[in-house]
Structures are given as structure tokens and as C-alpha cells.
Amino acid sequence: MKAIQLYYPPEWAHCYGCGYLNAHGLHIQTYWDPEKGESETRFTPRPYHTAIPGFVYGGLLASLVDCHSTATAAAAKAQAEGLSLEATPLRFVTASLKVDFLKPTPLGPDLRLVGRPQEVKGRKVVVETELYAAGTLTVRGEAVLVQIAEGFGGGAG
Numbered sequence: 069m070k071a072i073q074l075y076y077p078p079e080w081a082h083c084y085g086c087g088y089l090n091a092h093g094l095h096i097q098t099y100w101d102p103e104k105g106e107s108e109t110r111f112t113p114r115p116y117h118t119a120i121p122g123f124v125y126g127g128l129l130a131s132l133v134d135c136h137s138t139a140t141a142a143a144a145k146a147q148a149e150g151l152s153l154e155a156t157p158l159r160f161v162t163a164s165l166k167v168d169f170l171k172p173t174p175l176g177p178d179l180r181l182v183g184r185p186q187e188v189k190g191r192k193v194v195v196e197t198e199l200y201a202a203g204t205l206t207v208r209g210e211a212v213l214v215q216i217a218e219g220f221g222g223g224a225g
């Protein structure tokens with residue numbers, strides 16, 4: 069299976085969080101399950117992603133939710149419209165990002181984010197995300213993503 073971000077054309081692939089052309093970026097990769105209608109991202113924080121020793125920096129967690137959500141929006145919109153991302157790349161930007169830090173997130177385990185689209189309407193998609201560390205829910209996110217307007221270069225916009 070191919071990560072959603074790898075369908076972005078090069079002009080949309082410089083994002084610090086998820087762009088495959090950003091050498092210094094996080095290279096977040098998100099996978100879509102068309103049957104469940106949900107997405108999954110896995111990421112293992114590095115020791116320098118520390119908030120206080122032993123715990124992950126919240127800004128990193130917000131970045132994971134952010135790029136996981138933009139990719140989820142692209143997949144959800146493609147599925148809703150019966151489009152293939154291969155033939156019709158879609159790119160969303162973040163209009164609103166809410167992150168609830170429910171518990172400290174331990175630094176060490178692989179993190180798992182699960183995204184569920186709540187609304188797909190016009191250019192707007194709303195995505196809810198749960199982030200788990202070693203099976204424990206530590207972060208919940210809600211994002212509003214807006215498909216970039218036509219004329220912003222690359223794909224179907």
C-alpha cells in the first residue's frame with residue numbers, strides 16, 4: 069500500500085511535516101483503509117523530541133495530528149467522490165487544528181494515530197484523530213481541512 073503523501077505532486081511535497089522533498093522534515097506517512105473509512109499513521113519520536121525527559125514534546129504531537137489530518141482529508145474526499153489519488157491528486161491545508169493532550173505521551177514507544185473523517189462537504193473535511201502510545205490514548209485532535217483552491221499549481225487542486 070502507498071502512503072497518501074506519496075501521491076502529492078512535487079510542488080505540494082515540501083511540507084515540513086509530511087513532504088517527501090523536505091530533507092529536514094518529519095516525513096509523516098499516512099495510510100487509508102477504504103473499508104473501515106479510517107486512516108493510520110505511525111511515528112517513532114526521536115530522543116530530541118523531548119518535552120521533559122521521558123515524554124514527547126506536544127508541538128511534535130500537534131504536527132503529527134496536522135499532517136495525518138490533511139492526508140486523511142485527501143483520502144476521504146477521493147473516496148467520497150469516487151476519485152483515484154493516482155489520477156487526481158488532492159491537497160488540503162489546515163484551517164483549524166484543536167489538540168487535547170489527555171495524558172503525557174511517553175517517549176520511546178511507536179505512536180499510532182487513527183483518523184476518522186466526520187464531515188466531507190464541498191472543499192471542507194473535518195477529521196477526528198486519536199493518538200495512542202503503547203495502546204494508551206494520550207491525544208485527541210480535531211482538524212478542519214480545506215482543499216486548496218484551483219490555480220495553486222499541481223494536480224487537480
Ligand SMILES: CCCCC/C=C\C/C=C\C/C=C\C/C=C\CCCC(=O)SCCNC(=O)CCNC(=O)[C@H](O)C(C)(C)COP(=O)(O)OP(=O)(O)OC[C@H]1O[C@@H](n2cnc3c(N)ncnc32)[C@H](O)[C@@H]1OP(=O)(O)O
Nearest residue numbers: 080083134138159160161162163164190192212214216220
Ligand atoms: C501553507 C500554505 C497555506 C496557504 C494555502 C494556499 C495555497 C496552498 C498551495 C499549495 C499547498 C501545498 C502544500 C501544503 C503544505 C502543507 C500542508 C500541511 C498542513 C499545514 O501546515 S497548512 C499551513 C497552515 N494553514 C494555513 O496557512 C491556512 C491559511 N488559511 C487559508 O489559506 C484560508 O483561510 C483557507 C484556505 C484555510 C480557507 O479559505 P478559503 O477562502 O479558501 O475557504 P472558505 O473561507 O470559503 O472556507 C471553506 C470552508 O472551510 C470552513 N473554514 C475555513 N476556515 C475555517 C476555520 N478556521 N475553522 C473552521 N472552519 C473553517 C468554512 O467555514 C467553509 O466551510 P462551509 O462551506 O461549511 O461554510
